[in-house]
Amino acid sequence: xxxxxxxxxxxxxxGDLLVQDLDCAPLCEAIETLTDGFDRMDFAHVAIVAxxxxxxxxxxxxxxxxxxxxxxxxxxxxxxxxxxPNHPNADKDYYxxxxxxxxxxxxxxxxxxxxxxxFIPTTLEKLLTAPEINFLFSESPLEELMWAELLRASIPAxxxxxxxxxxxxxxxxxxxxxxxxxxxxxxxxDKYHMSPEAVERxxxxxxxxxxxxxxxxxxxxxxxxxxxxxxxSLVGETINRYGGLQDPNDPNEYRYVEPPDDPQPRLFx
Numbered sequence: 263x264x265x266x267x268x269x270x271x272x273x274x275x276x277g278d279l280l281v282q283d284l285d286c287a288p289l290c291e292a293i294e295t296l297t298d299g300f301d302r303m304d305f306a307h308v309a310i311v312a313x314x315x316x317x318x319x320x321x322x323x324x325x326x327x328x329x330x331x332x333x334x335x336x337x338x339x340x341x342x343x344x345x346x347p348n349h350p351n352a353d354k355d356y357y358x359x360x361x362x363x364x365x366x367x368x369x370x371x372x373x374x375x376x377x378x379x380x381f382i383p384t385t386l387e388k389l390l391t392a393p394e395i396n397f398l399f400s401e402s403p404l405e406e407l408m409w410a411e412l413l414r415a416s417i418p419a420x421x422x423x424x425x426x427x428x429x430x431x432x433x434x435x436x437x438x439x440x441x442x443x444x445x446x447x448x449x450x451x452d453k454y455h456m457s458p459e460a461v462e463r464x465x466x467x468x469x470x471x472x473x474x475x476x477x478x479x480x481x482x483x484x485x486x487x488x489x490x491x492x493x494x495s496l497v498g499e500t501i502n503r504y505g506g507l508q509d510p511n512d513p514n515e516y517r518y519v520e521p522p523d524d525p526q527p528r529l530f531x
Contacts, residue, residue, distance in 0.1 A: 274318060278311040282351075371395055374510045375420060382422075396421045404449040404486045405435055411494050412436065417501070417519065418510045419447070427470045438497075441505025441516045446471055447497065448480045477504060 309322030312330075320331050346352065373379075373395040384398045392398045399421045400406075412419050423437035436447040450464070468478040477500060485493045498519040501507055509515035 274311050276311055276313045276318070280309045280311065280320060280322075282307045371398065374418070377420075377424070401435075402449065402451060404451050404481075404483060407486050407490070408436065408447065408449050408481070411490060412497075415494060415498070415519065417497070417507065425471075425476075427474045430470055432467060432471065438501065439508040440501055441508065443475060443477050443504040445477045445479060445497075445500055445504065448478070449486055450480050450482055452483045 307322070309320045312319055312321050314330060322329055322331070367389070371389075371392050371394065377395070379395070382395075382398050384392075384400050388398050388400060396409075396419070399409075401409075401421070405421075409419075409421065417438060419436040419438050420434075421436060423434045425432050425434060425437070434446045435449050438445040438447060448464075464480065468480070471478050479497065479500060481493055501519045506516040506518040509517065
């Protein structure tokens with residue numbers, strides 16, 4: 263459950279965690295690196311609600327010190343760091359992450375590949391029905407369209423796959439593993455990928471991935487909403503060009519993606 267802290271302030275209790283997209287120290291950078299964030303926000307600064315002398319307080323680390331603050335002072339950066347009143351995040355709200363009593367699922371949701379996942383945006387329906395971990399993700403509408411098409415084409419893919427390139431860390435929308443070269447499939451919505459800054463960032467990312475042996479396919483809103491047959495044809499051609507799909511159950515087996523008029527996949531080692 264992720265909510266604005268102002269809406270849940272009366273219900274806060276000892277043990278609740280409060281997080282914000284805030285760059286304040288190496289510890290913040292470490293938290294941001296190890297967590298997935300939510301709704302395009304990074305989780306970079308964290309504190310815990312505690313009862314101190316019968317008063318609800320927030321305990322947090324700022325720099326190299328640990329502070330205990332009244333909850334009201336924790337709501338805005340300007341109160342926490344008064345020396346930076348004009349910071350762009352001065353009036354930014356924190357967010358509270360809480361949950362009810364934990365319940366064990368009746369079955370395990372397996373992962374086809376070893377992964378470290380701390381947070382997955384999902385729905386209750388997906389949580390209760392997912393046959394494996396990639397079915398849990400509830401991402402952008404464009405990514406959901408691509409995921410549905412990959413399933414329809416029987417193309418196994420890892421969603422939100424983490425990869426480290428040198429000192430850089432990327433999260434791939436879809437990672438498709440092939441014999442000769444793995445493929446990164448990105449769903450570039452117009453809202454987030456058409457600004458000059460986003461175009462330059464995406465080019466740098468593509469160059470970094472390509473230099474480390476990945477193929478990079480990027481699809482626009484139009485390609486994913488009105489040109490899906492051509493989009494999936496390009497995906498299939500790229501998979502075949504790089505030696506075919508790796509079998510999720512046997513990493514030494516691969517198969518080509520065949521055109522619709524040839525339903526028999528070719529297997530090879």
